[in-house]
Amino acid sequence: MSPRYYGPSDAPRGGADPAASAIFAPRIYLADPDPLTRTQLAEYLRDKGFDIIAATDMDTAPPPVDVVIVALDSMIQRANKPNWLVAKPEVPTIVLDRPSVFPGRAAPLGFTPDARLSLPVHPRKLMATIRRILSLARVDSVDLREATAFVYSFSGWKLYPDRRLESSDGKTVLVEKRDFELLKALLTFPRHLLTRQQLIAIVWGSDSAIKNRTLDRSITHLRRHLGDDVRFPALIKTVVGVGYRLDVDVDVDVDVDVDVEKS
Numbered sequence: 001m002s003p004r005y006y007g008p009s010d011a012p013r014g015g016a017d018p019a020a021s022a023i024f025a026p027r028i029y030l031a032d033p034d035p036l037t038r039t040q041l042a043e044y045l046r047d048k049g050f051d052i053i054a055a056t057d058m059d060t061a062p063p064p065v066d067v068v069i070v071a072l073d074s075m076i077q078r079a080n081k082p083n084w085l086v087a088k089p090e091v092p093t094i095v096l097d098r099p100s101v102f103p104g105r106a107a108p109l110g111f112t113p114d115a116r117l118s119l120p121v122h123p124r125k126l127m128a129t130i131r132r133i134l135s136l137a138r139v140d141s142v143d144l145r146e147a148t149a150f151v152y153s154f155s156g157w158k159l160y161p162d163r164r165l166e167s168s169d170g171k172t173v174l175v176e177k178r179d180f181e182l183l184k185a186l187l188t189f190p191r192h193l194l195t196r197q198q199l200i201a202i203v204w205g206s207d208s209a210i211k212n213r214t215l216d217r218s219i220t221h222l223r224r225h226l227g228d229d230v231r232f233p234a235l236i237k238t239v240v241g242v243g244y245r246l247d248v249d250v251d252v253d254v255d256v257d258v259d260v261e262k263s
Contacts, residue, residue: 026134027063031082032071034098037119041069044123050130052170057072058082062089065138067130071096086110092133093222096121153251155235157226165225177205179221186246188193188234195243219244222257229254 018260028050032038033199035056042054053065061084062068068089072081088111095113114136115129149161156168163180165173175183181203185194196212203218204210221234222228 026066026130027064028067028069028130029053029055029065030069031055031058031060031062032096033058033073034068034071037071037098043124045130048127059084062091065091066121068093069096069130070094071098073098081109088113092137094126094129094133112263135189136198141166149255151253151255152184153253154187154190154246155226155248156207159187173225175225176221180223182215182218184221185245187250187252190246190250192249193239193243193245197243199243 021250024201028045030038030042030045030052032041032054038056042052045052050145053063055062060084061082065174065208066092070082070085070093072095084176086109094115094117094121095109098119109148114133117126117129149249152159158164158166158181160166163175163177164173165183177217182199185202196215200208200210200215220230223233223236226235235246235248237245241244
């Protein structure tokens, strides 16, 4: 059976929150010196389907995890922070600031965390932050140049490894190479917002000096190929000031007929 990619709003419902596990079954290291807050956060996140390691000792360095969440008192001194938090951990890090008698004063850090929230934090806001960070980490970790050749099926279209875009009514288009790589990136992360920077890095390379208008032209090419209204698109949607999102579900099959080395 071919895999099906679900977006956040389309994940099947169950006992645990599948929107979390649909990303890649995340494991979270939770460090909080306050036992009450630590217990409440750990129980809430476990109920949402996350694998939680709740640290009772702030000096314990996190094991291999997908996200680190650490709560800090707003007036904590740099010297009193855990040694493992002097530099930014190698995994996405969320800092939760506990308020003090001096509002607006945040604990000094030697790095910029991936997200910084104030306690008490609304559960939905925390969940949205975790999902956003996991989604970004997943995008950055995937190499779309991998050898496996896939056929992507979506909204009455199929995209083949040889750059053929074929509709259910027999229309075939040979997509230009950059446009092909761009569409493949969108198809790999359906219903996920991809920033302009992410898309440019995937298609043209992270060191590229490509301008936003070059990306926009490729998006316009794809919309025209797909018959998507350029002014009011239904498939490739613009998130103003951020990037693009492919707003469809995608089925993926391995194309056994393709010689990857030659394609």
